[in-house]
Structure formats: structure tokens, C-alpha cells
Amino acid sequence: MGSRIPSKPRDQLSSQEKSDYDDIICSFTQIAEHGFGKNGERFLYKDKDGSWLGPYPLLMAAPKTGKLGMQLVYSIGELPLPSDVKETAILACGGHFQAAYELYAHEAVATAAGVLSKEQVAVIKQGHKPEDLNENCSLAFDVAVRLCGAPGPLPQELWDKSIRAFGRNxxxxxxxxxxxxxxICIALNAADAPVPE
Structure with a gap:
């Protein structure tokens, strides 16, 4: 089954859609290639006809919001966080929400970078914490799962541990x-974004 918000190649867009596409496609391409390499190196974010996959069609469907989303990605990407901690947190979100495309993409990112093993990723994808995570990744998993899955404030103990481990920034x-x-996981699930075959 395809996405509820399917992407279309540029040549199938209306004049206004082409203008919006051209306005934000540069951001999409820069972020995708900077963060993930060329399409297909780690995972697919475009299909064979050049249509975008994953969260990109949703961002394209609301161009103003999509542009702001891309600016947010740039800003967050500049924040200081070790790669293994970042990917653990991202995959913990994906495991909580069972967002298929997010899990597909970040499994590829984490294992290609060597920051998590395939076995660790498989456990996280099921919503569980691997026993062999390092201390910082274990903490990142706990923080992510608590923020995603429980109402109310993050417990002070987790906040304090995080400050000690990662500093305020x-x-x-x-x-x-x-x-x-x-x-992103909520948006992917709403759109029912599929994993490429």
C-alpha cells in the first residue's frame, strides 16, 4: 500500500506546485545528502522516478510548514549530541510509535555509521532497551521512551542524569x-508512509 500523501515527480505538478517544489527542494536535497548520503547509499529517500519518500511528501503537501520543518532540521542538527546517543533516541521514538519508514531509515543510518549493532537496533525497534547499550545510550533510550510514552514531566532523576552525562546543551x-x-513519527504514521521495497 502506498502513502496516503503520495509524492509526484516534478513534471506531474501544477505551476504553483512546481514553484513550491523548486522553493524547498534545495533544502530537502541538502539535508538528505548531508545527513544520509546520496539516495540509496544508506537507504532510499527518493523512488526510481525521483519522487520523494518518507516524510518529504507530507512536508511538500504543506510547503510553508515544510520549509519551516527543514529549517528546524538544520537547527537541531547543529546541536551537540554524540551520534550513538542521537541515533538511540531517534530509534527509541520510532520503536515507541512503530513508524515503519523512520525505523527503516535510521536503522540504516545507525548501522552504517557503526554507532549501534544490528542486534541492538532490532531490540530498540521492538520498543525494548538492549542490555548491552553503553551508559549514555541507555540514558538516551530512557529519556526518549519516557518523553514519548508517559504523561507529565520528565522525572527529575532522568533530567539530572542527562545534565551530568551530556551537559545542559x-x-x-x-x-x-x-x-x-x-x-516525524506521528506524521509518518498519519500518512502511512511505506518502507520502500
């Missing part, structure tokens, strides 16, 4: 990554 980065990827 790193803790803020972790919170922003969790918040942003929770949004």
Missing part, C-alpha cells in the same frame, strides 16, 4: 531530537 539537544522525531 547536550540535554537540550536530546530533548529537541526526541520532540522532533516524535513529530
Amino acid at each position: 547536550g540535554t537540550l539537544a536530546l530533548v529537541h531530537y526526541v520532540g522532533f522525531y516524535a513529530y
